[in-house]
Amino acid sequence: MTRLSGKIVETRGAEIGESELALGKRLRGLRTFAELTQADLAKRLGISQAALSKLEGRTDIHVSKVREYVEALGAQLHIGATFSSASEIGFRVLSAFDAEALDENQLVLPIYGDDAFRKHRDVVLSIKPQYSSKILTGEKTVELRRRFPLKVPKGTLAFIYSTTPDKALVGCAEIAAVTKERVPTIWRNLRDEACIEKADFDAYFDNQDHGFVLRFSKAKAFQNSIDLNELRSRFDFEAPQSFLYAKPLLREALRHELSELSDRY
Structure with missing residues (x-):
């Protein structure tokens, strides 16, 4: 999930082919949503437009690069793991951490981001x-x-x-x-x-x-x-x-x- 200029843009995987799961393609979609050209974003990142184009064509990208990319868009990167609340591991997550409840059946444990381990909430x-x-x-x-x-x-x-x-x-x-x-x-x-x-x-x-x-x-x-x-x-x-x-x-x-x-x- 990426937070962008007050909006929430969700990128979710599904049971689809690897080409459609290309992370670079999804990042390119976020850039387009933010109404930035490759030249604009390449300047913010301090790289060439050719290097950015190559990045957006990749399927495997280091988390550090993804973070730099989304932060250049003015967003924050958050990564979470979703568990069934009925499963044994889901129950351990719920017991140990401040997991976010998607609904009564799913829990999301944040594993990357400034608020990955949030303070308690009532x-x-x-x-x-x-x-x-x-x-x-x-x-x-x-x-x-x-x-x-x-x-x-x-x-x-x-x-x-x-x-x-x-x-x-x-x-x-x-x-x-x-x-x-x-x-x-x-x-x-x-x-x-x-x-x-x-x-x-x-x-x-x-x-x-x-x-x-x-x-x-x-x-x-x-x-x-x-x-x-x-x-x-x-x-x-x-x-x-x-x-x-x-x-x-x-x-x-x-x-x-x-x-x-x-x-x-």
Whole structure:
């Protein structure tokens, strides 16, 4: 993925012939999109037009050369590896790094670029209303998940999306810790804090040996919940099946809401 003058241009491989996958050809397409001639770009790169023409005809190009090329276009080079979130390696990626979720089934781990290992971002958790209300009153202090990253930086917030029929962001809690434990141990030690019935617990962790425990602190309800229609129109938001990383604009708005709460109380 290349970011160019505020626009995002994606170059993706497909099940096509090698000639159509020629990296030089794709770079030439970016140059054309940027409305630069070979002479223009060759001057920026400090090489001859003939050398640039040869580069754009190659199928194999060093990453350093690709970076120089796209930076001369005024862009930034980012390289990522896409994993299935259901695969074992995808789960390890999710647990270890701040992987970007393309959707519920795919994760992208950035492997090249200034933001390859980004600082943490807050998360949005989808939680049923009977549980979300208990989190905000402090009765429920742990949330159980089949999968969740273990390495959560201190101060990470879980914004709580209360599912049907609420369909709204209703509050947040700080994630104090995340642990991975055997399912029987979770039930034995944490069933009261999780506020869950045995039948629901067994159904959720069916065929799972281990589960993840999110321990909450400092839970707060928003003064005004934000419903799904508003979330979609303002933040291009879609409710996750489990969780997602909060987009910067949404995160800023929600933290502003928290700041206003702190000022009032």
